[in-house]
Amino acid sequence: MTTPFNTPNNTLHDRGLAILRRLVGRDDAEFHPGQWEAIEALVAHRRRALVVQRTGWGKSAVYFVAALLQRAAGFGPTLIVSPLIALMRDQVAAAEHAGVRAAAISSANVTEWADITRQLDADEIDVLLVSPERLVNPTFATEHLPDLVGRLGMLVIDEAHCISDWGHDFRPDYRRIRDLVSALPDTIPVLATTATANSRVVQDVAEQIAPARDLDDVFVLRGPLARASLRLGVLNLPNPTDRLGWLVQHLDDLPGSGIIYCLTISAAEDTARALVEAGHDVRAYTGRTDPEERSTLEEALRDNQVKALVATSALGMGFDKPDLGFVVHLGAPSSPIAYYQQVGRAGRATENADVLLLPGPEDQDIWTYFATAAMPTQERADAVLGALSEGQVLSVPALEARVDIRRSQLDLLLKVMAVDGAVEKVRGGWRATGNGWVHDTQRYQRILQARHDEQQAMLTYEHLDTCRMAFLTGQLDDPSASPCGRCDVCAGPWYPTDIDPAASCSATTILDRVGVPIEPRTTWPSGMDTLGVGLKGRIGTEEMAEEGRVIARLSDLGWGGPLRDLLRNDANGVPIDAEITPALAKACLKVLAEWDWGHRPAAVVRVPSVTRPRLIDSLASGLARVGQLQDLGWLDLEHNAPRLDSSTNSAYRLRDVHDRFNVGPQLMSRLSHLGGAPVLLVDDVISSRWTMAVAARVLRRAGSGPVLPLALALTH
Structure with a gap:
């Protein structure tokens, strides 16, 4: 050359x-x-x-x-x-x-x-x-x-x-x-x-x-890792309304254009929607954003066509805008090192850039979820190798019908096992190599301990009384770590701490919104015959649930907190079964009032629950009373039906619920008198959507009219 x-x-x-x-x-x-x-x-x-x-x-x-x-x-x-x-x-x-x-x-x-x-x-x-x-x-x-x-x-x-x-x-x-x-x-x-x-x-x-x-x-x-252009700060505010209200009021005070990081997709989407409605030019950028749109959004930020992208970590390593003016975190990353990397996108070619963290009490639950969900187990690895025995080549959907592992966890496990030489990716899917896989327990325990230590360090960062930049670079073992003279500890708070009542009211109005649509299941998972379930192909329209509703996702900024409180477990991991709170009951009525259905439901049916029957009964009876709906009672639960595992993948959830419910004689009689009117089907949480799909199918086959699923929360 x-x-x-x-x-x-x-x-x-x-x-x-x-x-x-x-x-x-x-x-x-x-x-x-x-x-x-x-x-x-x-x-x-x-x-x-x-x-x-x-x-x-x-x-x-x-x-x-x-x-x-x-x-x-x-x-x-x-x-x-x-x-x-x-x-x-x-x-x-x-x-x-x-x-x-x-x-x-x-x-x-x-x-x-x-x-x-x-x-x-x-x-x-x-x-x-x-x-x-x-x-x-x-x-x-x-x-x-x-x-x-x-x-x-x-x-x-x-x-x-x-x-x-x-x-x-x-x-x-x-x-x-x-x-x-x-x-x-x-x-x-x-x-x-x-x-x-x-x-x-x-x-x-x-x-x-x-x-x-x-x-x-x-x-x-x-080299030295401190960034002289960055002005770090932490503002501890008591609730999501105040944090979002601060952004609504003060976003335009931040220099240039920047990034607002959130820990979950729903938080990023909620925040972007709230800021847009308050008049700010922002866009959401998450794992749900199409690749083509991501490129367009990145260019819009580079060209200062938007004030900010409200992003998850999907806007991660490699995004380069030298004059990025600020980075705000609505919720803290799980380690100071990850935080340092994200804030380091600001101020690369400018003398000044503002970096502010607005942590929330829910951050630690999110850290724990992501840290534990990624860890492989010997039991799951053995299940995968068993399914791939005798030289079988299986796609991930086909594996889902043979191993009870959720898709995201299965994808990660296959990658780990492939790196360790136990499986390999070939045309058509995955196959076993013949090598076993042994869980390196000590290694994974060390990693979990390291992640725990990082989380504790992040909590320390949020409440420092010494230089924030020195702390971050010290976490990276930078021998030149020293006070920056610019952060809110070294020089005092550089950011406003007031929240105007109008901004708080705007945030409250947005976060108080309820009603997340739930698309119905339309197709049975492939390979159900391997699990002894004779369901395949598309679900007939005459047996399908209608579009449903929940108050909110459990990860939402607004109603996510009250829902997590209501649906929490005790110290032993047992679900707490309490009656619905007045605030959440009012939110459910608001969901019904704003539901754009074609025909109003005439009756309420409960999904039977092993874990929270009191909660579901209080919700359904209250809706029937206030909404003047016929209270048709419960679907019958099969004898000795077990508690369902929320971590089960799609195929196994369908296996567990496909014959779980029946319509008893009394309910059958009541349905026959409705004349085909819609029925509200009430549950506490929607996760895979298969419980609602199967329960709706049972009701439709018993002569019910359209079935409208309603639950308190969506898990993701």
Whole structure:
């Protein structure tokens, strides 16, 4: 390959500097301290390197310059393993500025894969970016990766803390990279980069990329992590109404445009809706946002077309807006390190940026849920291997009908087992390799303890009486951690603490809204015959439930809190069965009043409950009395029906409920006198929607008219 940088009259440094200046678009640009040292270690000495530097320092410049220098020396393309599609798009665009011929293979550009493959074969690509998940793709792993590795010029592992069990954003697919590294000749340079690694993570990552595990041969560059532009603060407010009211009133006071982070999808959607209705130009950005729309929203924020994106962690690693003016958290992340990474997106190219945390008492419950849901168990792994015995290849939906594991947990478990060599992804699904899988109990206990310690540190951060920046960088073992002189502890609160009654009223009005629509189930899960249930295909319209309603999701900002209080368990994990509160009863009546049904229901039927019969009875009887509806009583519960497990996946929930209910003679008689009028079917919580689907089917087959499901809460 011929470039203007490979003439013998130019030193390696001069050629690298010329590339850097093209990359940043400035003729006077110079390397930051440490940048050239890392590039030299990679290119001149073929070393393995780990660069831990704050966001915005210029880690991408290191690997783009090194990649072009490697190409100029006659080496093959650089492979960058990058975690997010948004990051890939940014990196490809940045590479073009430096004359780097870059391409990305991800789920967002499937139509371009064939052309990218042709370019790779023709040696027309300098840098290829792939996600860690792509490494497990059967086609890529067997048809493209071996050839690419055979002529690789350099391997880059971006956001390398994901390799480590101790990294705050550990991902199972990233563990495959250690196998990729070990398969490389020691002469191929490897670069790992991250902005968020404490000493334990640095040690772990260095061990994994070291040639022959020789740590002395790993070039480690760690720089100071404090961001002088950031002004940190924490404002503790007592309830969601006050927190949202503060945003409604003061969002426009924050500089420029920014990000408002929430812990759950529903909280982000609620917050975005509330701010839009209060006149603010914001958009929601969550895991439910379509990939195409995500790109549009990212560009809108970069171009300052919106005041803020209200986002979950889906707007995560890699989003780059150098002049981002603020980051606000409505709810705290579960660790100071994760928090540092998210707030580090602000103020990269500005002198000042505001960072404010508005924590809530519900944060700890959310942390616990996410921490425990991700942990694999031996029992679940054995169930998967049993289902995949005798060489069977099964898709994830087919596996769901054979193992009682929820989809999100099953996907994660398969990734963990694949990394450990127990299963492999092939065309058509997954199959067992013949290797067993043994739960590393000590390892997972250490990880859980580490997560617990991080949560406690986050709680400490919320109530500090010393510098907040020093605390965050100290959590990352930064030896240069020192007071910043800018945060609300060092210099006093820089943010207003007042909440105007009008803003509070606006937030109250929005959070007081009730009535989340519940779409009915329309198709039985595939593979139910393997569970002894003879249901398949579409559910007949004459047996299907109508669209239902709940007051709110359990994770909602407004009614989520009162619902969680009512539906809580005691200290032994046993559901507390109490009568419905007056406030929630009033909310249910409001749901009914605003329900846009075609025909008003004439009667109420209860879903029988093993855990909360008192609660359901008080709700149904109250609705019947106030709404002047006939009270038809309960569906019959099959003898010895067990308590249902809310964690059960879709297929197993249907198995457990498909014959759970009956219409007794008395209820049958009462239904016959309704003349086909709609019936309100009342329960406490809707989770999988199969309880309502089966109960509605039973009622319809007994002669009922349309069945309208109503419950207090939706679990997700």
